[in-house]
Amino acid sequence: MSENLKTIKELADELGITKQTVQYHIKNLPSKIRKKNSRGAILLTKEEQNFIKSRVNKQSDREQFYLEKIKIQEEQIEDFKEQRIELREQVKHLGVLLDQQQRLALQDKKLLEEYKSEINELKSLKMPQEDKKENQSQEEVQTIKKQMEALNDKIKGQEQLNNQVSKKWYQFWK
Template identity: 30%
Template sequence: MEKSYSDFAKELGVSKQKLNYYVNDENKEKIFIKKGNKNYVTEFGQEYLYKKTKDKNEKKESEKKEKNFEVFFDSIKEKDKQIDKLHQLLDQQQRLSLQDKKLLEEYKTELSNLKALKMPEEELNIGIEQLKKELEKANDEIDQNQAKLAEKDKQIEKDEKINKEWSESNKELEKENESLKMELQKVQSKKWFQFWK
């Protein structure tokens, strides 16, 4: 059924000028028919213009999604770099913690050796006090390192959660994109006279 030019443009949600973009001298007679002072769009013209505007919109949507994918993948790469850096810091903190433990064992051994030498009580007390201070300092450093490790663990857990959410979001976007492609192929494979049945 023929439709007026303005009504058909409204139906597609585009301006009449936009529809004119797809009309040329070769197809003008097939697309339009003039009745009185009004232009009407033929059935062929309706199908032709519908397909052209839809293809354009789908192309824009596809380009937008591709751009979003690029931004998304860049974000994932950046997160991966941050996670690698956090792992390096965690390894460094673990090495420091092991060194501190080794130092504590050495202090304990030294203390035992001092006791075995039966040094004069005053000198022994001075040595013990000094060792206690060093042990306390070492313990404080261990506590600080453990607190830092706990913070790093929390950050890594948080980053992995974000990474997982992004991965799931990416899968959903890929499914949606695949679905749109299949729909487009279905529409393109139909003959124009089947389209209006």
């Protein structure tokens, strides 16, 4: 056989693919007339071989592209897994922080209630003193009023005495 002509099996072995793959690509060849050897095997010319090689290379390039894409996606998946683990840790940490915050809020609430009760107790202690002050001031006002009334009574008594004396004197001259 000539170096330019190869059988399907020879080309498949050379390219490292199956005979069925070569036959698939032969269907896409423009010429429908094929040469055959003495056994009846199809012989491919140099141009046909180059056409099939280019198709296989394109296919292997596509396969390589997809393999690289798959590799990148697997790396992304690993990154996502790591991020998921980190997020779980963050969620646990946030849970702990939330729990601490709630405990502090409860403590604050209890302290506020204690402070309110203390304030109320202090107010209740203060109130009687204010009442006493009010009572004292009211008592002082009442004593002052009584003193004023007593003084007013004395003044009226003096006026009456003066009037009586002046009447007597007036009557004396009459």
